[in-house]
Amino acid sequence: MDAAEFRRRGKEMVDLVADYIENIEKRQVYPDVQPGYLRALIPEEAPEEPEMYEDLVRDIERVIMPGVTHWHSPYFYAYFPTANSFPAMLADMLSGAIGCIGFSWAASPACTELETVMLDWLGKMLRLPEEFLAGTEGKGGGVIQGTASEATLVALLAARSRMIKLIQADFPDRPEADIVSKLVAYSSEQAHSSVERAGLIGGVRMRKIPTDDKFAVRGEALRRVLKEDKAAGLIPFYFCATLGTTPSCAFDCIAELGPICNSERIWMHIDAAYAGSAFICPEFRPLLNGVEFADSFNFNPHKWLLVNFDCSTMWVKSRSDIIGAFKMDPLYLKHEHQESGLVTDYRHWQIPLGRRFRSLKMWFVFRLYGVRGLQAYIRKHVKLAKEFESYVRSDQRFEISADVVLGLVCFRLKGSNELNETLLKKINAARRIHLVPCQLAGEFVLRFAVCARTTESRHVQEAWGHVSQLASEALKEVPH
């Protein structure tokens, strides 16, 4: 395919994309296919000779679409949102064409520098403390990671490395393996599975801290566990606080936890993967109070800030702590500006070496929406969640299982877990909307997350009507 043909096919693809998004609500949100469906629809091997473009495009509807879960359908209320906006898609086209691999400043200075400045822009939108910004002389700064899981892991590795150095400064002969075997990391029992996984990868003990009746970790709970663990000879080194947990969007009390971590030399990382986007609104910013105690902070604009996946933004107060955990400098990656204070080689900040030009997406989205446009978007989703909450509260058969703070409503039928499992099965079997469950204090709970950019009040009303009707069926079928 040459450039001339790309001009033609690219424009057709733009229309295909626009058609898909404009008509997405006519598609069934959750597919009917059975495991293994796709293999039977396509050849067993790649073709020897090039195929016709028309045949490929026809296969998008024949092969792909029947198996797609439509995350951007206004009937999709599962997991958490993933972002999808036209400005981000345009930026990604440009990023694909430039196609640089920005592992060092020299590998494409614009790729590195726009990222640093966009992270400052976003940090200011969130009113992050100055220490997290790069500016021209800051010791901190931001980076785009692929996912929050990677940010959690990078922070844990940096914390591990910092604690080993701290201890060896006092006891130079103490072997690293001995220190590592005593390290212990913490997170909420409500934290995302990726936090526990980071502990597994980093080869350190991980303990879960019990939460209060709001599913939040309080200072007292952490203090109790720390006392136990220190008495047992362990070395606490990392606490991953969650703002907006995956099950119920609960908020750990970082204003209580932060001072404890600081005084104990524990690295506090804040994972606000979903909720972080909301902090651009002044009314939600108080949820971030206490961030000043953190060593690192992360959230996903690719969830709720209209920047298509992947774009997980992470800030650190001390870039040398991050770099210290990873730095490797082979000759083929050295360049003349390496030692200058203005130069960032982002490969030292992350697990992969290679990286795409992802900050273009932030630049396009921020400029074409403006801060006000983004705030309006967040507020609309929160309003829709509150609307759904009000329907649930108005129906005596149901209960709300956790405070509705942002765009997630956790709810259930009053009654057994079996009853609620039956209701969820009915919902997902009907395929009109898509939800996933969670477990809260031993109860099986349904999660209604406002996800799609195009979700409106009429969709939420329709979803509630549907849930309400299936609830009547479930109540007939399951003894309660």
Add this chain to the structure above:
Amino acid sequence: MDAAEFRRRGKEMVDLVADYIENIEKRQVYPDVQPGYLRALIPEEAPEEPEMYEDLVRDIERVIMPGVTHWHSPYFYAYFPTANSFPAMLADMLSGAIGCIGFSWAASPACTELETVMLDWLGKMLRLPEEFLAGTEGKGGGVIQGTASEATLVALLAARSRMIKLIQADFPDRPEADIVSKLVAYSSEQAHSSVERAGLIGGVRMRKIPTDDKFAVRGEALRRVLKEDKAAGLIPFYFCATLGTTPSCAFDCIAELGPICNSERIWMHIDAAYAGSAFICPEFRPLLNGVEFADSFNFNPHKWLLVNFDCSTMWVKSRSDIIGAFKMDPLYLKHEHQESGLVTDYRHWQIPLGRRFRSLKMWFVFRLYGVRGLQAYIRKHVKLAKEFESYVRSDQRFEISADVVLGLVCFRLKGSNELNETLLKKINAARRIHLVPCQLAGEFVLRFAVCARTTESRHVQEAWGHVSQLASEALKEVPH
């Protein structure tokens, strides 16, 4: 921006992309900007109100392009290639629109299933042993990782977990921390820095194996080190072999190394990040002989197989070994088909949780180029490298520093490292072409990697003429 405006702006962006690619050789391949250049060109904060699209587009040339290293310029010969093709860009547009997060089968069945089948297609193109293919009943299979660094790390973590289990099967009371403190991983002294980094992340000892005069690890060298380490009470568990090293595109002798690893229960991972694409050509496939001994194999179609970044393909013989290192199953990620043998939840195969629909790029590229088209592309690059090699060999002032097997030529002026450093500085200061160096057996060497899709013989001739002229200048300036 609504769908109607996206139709218009998207089509303009398609033209912008086509213009960029068609005219890329008119741009200076390596930018002149100084560190910090970009911050001064844009505001300090995101705009409150939306901006005009026209202003944003104007800023692409004003702000971004002056700082871009043009990886797809036919004058770019640095690092290794990164892929860029029109079919892959079209697929990425579609992927952005679907915008699913394929962490589990249920999260979008098409995303998982196309990936499994595309990895089988590609595995067959490479004539990988059957055990690496998923088929409908295989125990192995493939996955798309973001980068080769991640594949190296995932394999190391799987190997660590497998060895711990093996040892604890015999000695159930031996603590994991004690085992880990004795583990030792190996790679070539020529291996990529990311291999050493994987060891750092995984918290295990890493030893580098000396290479022979072709910069390859031989069986004998590994055997010697193993004997030493076992005598010292260490536990060898992982060997990362490289096919096509970054400095010189050398090939470790996997046919010798594999049987040793197998008999010692050492996980052999093969990193063929760059060279792997060439194995689709029958004449280069013998370089992969010995893969049958490996536990895992990885290369980057996003380097040399026309699939835009990121797309690093990894195969394992035993998917349960990979999954065993990571598996976490919270309720909000469970789904009804979870336990079926046909279902793959790729989140258990990788470091991040989220993942884009990247197999669409492979599908588009394979179908629109056909296997023959891809082979022709590889052969063209190798031919261009041989052409450059012949120019170097025909000039008595120069020497070739390593066998030219694929698209990389390592060469230097006969003489001191200082002389060659001067030559490289002149080349990169002139900005007509872009190269990076490497170190081979203590010598400073220039690497000429054929990178861009649009590189032709005339560009290579021009590059040689330029190098040759700057060599004359360097020889005048540096005493030799």
